[in-house]
Amino acid sequence: MLIETFIRKQLRLKAHTVTKVEEAGECMRVHIDRLGQRLLRCGVCRRRCSQVHDIRKEREWRDLSMRKLPLKLRYRPRRVECPRCGVRVEDFPWAEPWARVTTALFNAVAMLARELSWQGTARQYGLNWKSVATIVKRAVEYGLRHRARPTVRVIGMDEVSRRKGQVYLTVVYDLERRVLLWVGGDRTEEAVKPFFTKEMGTRRCHTLRVVCMDMWAPYANLVREYATHAQILFDRFHIVKHLNEAVEEVRRSEMRRLSLKERVVFKRSRWLLLKNPWNLNPGQKERLSTLVRWNVPIVRAYYLKESFQLFWDYKQCKRAETHLQKWMTSAMRSRLDPFKRFVRMLRSHLDGVLPWTRIRLSNAAVEGMNNKIKSISHRSFGFRTATNFIAAIYHCCARLPLLVER
Numbered sequence: 001m002l003i004e005t006f007i008r009k010q011l012r013l014k015a016h017t018v019t020k021v022e023e024a025g026e027c028m029r030v031h032i033d034r035l036g037q038r039l040l041r042c043g044v045c046r047r048r049c050s051q052v053h054d055i056r057k058e059r060e061w062r063d064l065s066m067r068k069l070p071l072k073l074r075y076r077p078r079r080v081e082c083p084r085c086g087v088r089v090e091d092f093p094w095a096e097p098w099a100r101v102t103t104a105l106f107n108a109v110a111m112l113a114r115e116l117s118w119q120g121t122a123r124q125y126g127l128n129w130k131s132v133a134t135i136v137k138r139a140v141e142y143g144l145r146h147r148a149r150p151t152v153r154v155i156g157m158d159e160v161s162r163r164k165g166q167v168y169l170t171v172v173y174d175l176e177r178r179v180l181l182w183v184g185g186d187r188t189e190e191a192v193k194p195f196f197t198k199e200m201g202t203r204r205c206h207t208l209r210v211v212c213m214d215m216w217a218p219y220a221n222l223v224r225e226y227a228t229h230a231q232i233l234f235d236r237f238h239i240v241k242h243l244n245e246a247v248e249e250v251r252r253s254e255m256r257r258l259s260l261k262e263r264v265v266f267k268r269s270r271w272l273l274l275k276n277p278w279n280l281n282p283g284q285k286e287r288l289s290t291l292v293r294w295n296v297p298i299v300r301a302y303y304l305k306e307s308f309q310l311f312w313d314y315k316q317c318k319r320a321e322t323h324l325q326k327w328m329t330s331a332m333r334s335r336l337d338p339f340k341r342f343v344r345m346l347r348s349h350l351d352g353v354l355p356w357t358r359i360r361l362s363n364a365a366v367e368g369m370n371n372k373i374k375s376i377s378h379r380s381f382g383f384r385t386a387t388n389f390i391a392a393i394y395h396c397c398a399r400l401p402l403l404v405e406r
């Protein structure tokens with residue numbers, strides 16, 4: 001088979017043909033021309049047009065490589081007279097109208113950019129970083145326009161930090177399909193509102209049944225305003241995190257009070273207190289019992305933490321509530337300020353904590369996704385702009401469709 005025929009078939013050309021393939025230093029140049037008087041299509045509506053208006057100057061498209069040589073397609077685009085759109089540049093079967101690379105290369109780059117950093121992807125295909133950035137952003141734009149939008153019933157909202165906690169983004173996931181729905185540039189009410197008003201809209205907001213989140217007022221306010229049918233559920237993972245922070249705070253302030261000799265035993269006791277007791281080895285158990293003998297506040301904190309955790313196992317709402325009320329009363333009497341603060345936070349959010357017994361959902365899936373987002377940021381050594389970071393998150397987590405190769 002002639003190489004010209006091979007490439008023509010690969011590109012699935014019908015109204016065009018390959019006239020010549022030449023080796024040109026670092027690449028293979030593929031010359032394309034119109035095939036006879038075959039009808040060309042309008043670049044806007046893809047309708048067949050009988051009249052060619054004029055011939056433009058030659059353009060070049062990067063294509064995939066053959067062996068080690070990148071293919072470059074060269075063609076002089078025609079402008080057609082479309083009965084509907086007027087004079088327009090023709091439709092290229094090998095590329096999108098705006099693209100400087102073929103759809104095949106576009107999709108190959110986009111797919112690799114889901115696994116590697118943009119820099120790494122660029123190196124692999126001999127492109128520069130900027131071209132990869134453009135391709136990913138275009139792919140995301142296209143994907144968002146063409147993605148399926150099934151009914152959403154259960155969502156998880158969370159924040160991810162950018163630049164070591166100085167800047168936050170909000171991510172929203174569909175917890176049933178385990179897919180990213182939306183990313184917002186901040187975690188304020190103003191920044192997250194478009195998710196409800198634009199992304200979801202009134203009709204789709206009505207189908208929301210459960211919204212899983214941290215105890216963060218802006219998110220809760222928005223849900224109460226826009227998704228009136230939805231039950232807010234404060235996420236188990238976050239509640240435990242706040243509880244552990246209270247334990248840690250008690251431990252640290254006690255450490256400051258202790259003498260140097262005593263401090264040795266307490267060193268690295270953090271995990272001892274946070275771990276589940278049945279996971280401790282004999283040495284650790286011994287150290288824990290020394291702690292118990294020596295230090296009262298830390299031990300009180302430890303037992304409070306342990307008894308709180310029983311809440312998650314109750315099957316009956318009434319019993320779970322009784323347990324929590326009793327626990328809060330004893331925690332308020334513990335004379336441990338971090339725990340009192342925790343109880344106050346819990347009390348003001350009870351309507352979103354108690355439904356756990358009925359719903360038993362958590363943002364565990366969200367945590368997995370958030371770790372993925374962290375690794376995306378990490379492999380690119382952090383993104384300098386929020387726009388690029390957001391594009392990368394959509395690209396890797398939202399399962400967006402790629403361009404259709406014709």
Ligand SMILES: [Zn+2]
Pocket residue numbers: 042043044045046047082083084085086088
């Ligand atoms: Zn048209």
